Amino acid sequence: MHEWSLAEAVVEAVASFAREHGSKRVKLVRISLGELQAVDVGIFKEALSLLGESVEPRIEGFQLEREKAVLLCRGCYETLLLEELSLSDEEREAVHFVPELLHAYAKCPRCGSSDLDVIRGRGVSIKSIEAE
Numbered sequence: 001m002h003e004w005s006l007a008e009a010v011v012e013a014v015a016s017f018a019r020e021h022g023s024k025r026v027k028l029v030r031i032s033l034g035e036l037q038a039v040d041v042g043i044f045k046e047a048l049s050l051l052g053e054s055v056e057p058r059i060e061g062f063q064l065e066r067e068k069a070v071l072l073c074r075g076c077y078e079t080l081l082l083e084e085l086s087l088s089d090e091e092r093e094a095v096h097f098v099p100e101l102l103h104a105y106a107k108c109p110r111c112g113s114s115d116l117d118v119i120r121g122r123g124v125s126i127k128s129i130e131a132e
C-alpha cells in the first residue's frame with residue numbers, strides 16, 4: 001500500500017495548491033520519481049488517477065519521469081551515476097529496494113571507496129502543475 005500513500009500525498013499537495021490558487025481544473029501534473037525510490041510504477045499510476053478524480057479540483061492527468069540516481073564519492077569527491085557502477089542484476093535490484101545496501105555492494109570506479117552518498121534519485125517530487 002506504499003504506492004497508495006505516496007499517491008495520496010502527491011494528490012493532496014496538488015489539490016490544496018490548486019485550491020489556494022483558485023484553479024478550476026488541473027490538467028497535468030509532472031512528477032519525478034527517483035531511480036532509488038522503490039515504487040511499482042503501474043500501481044502508483046493507477047492510484048494517482050483514481051485519487052486524482054476524487055479531489056476538488058479534479059486532476060486530469062499525470063506524467064511520470066524517472067530521475068537517475070546520482071552518487072557522490074566521499075573518497076575522491078567525484079559524482080557518478082548509479083548505472084555507471086558495476087553491479088550484478090541482483091545487487092542492482094537489492095539497492096533499488098534498500099538504498100543503504102549501496103555501501104555493501106558499490107565501490108567508486110575511480111578511487112575504490114565504498115563511501116558513497118546518494119545525492120539525487122530518492123523520493124518523489126512534483127515538477128510542475130498545469131492548471132487553469
Ligand SMILES: [Zn+2]
Pocket residue numbers: 073074075076077078108109110111112113
Ligand atoms: Zn571515488
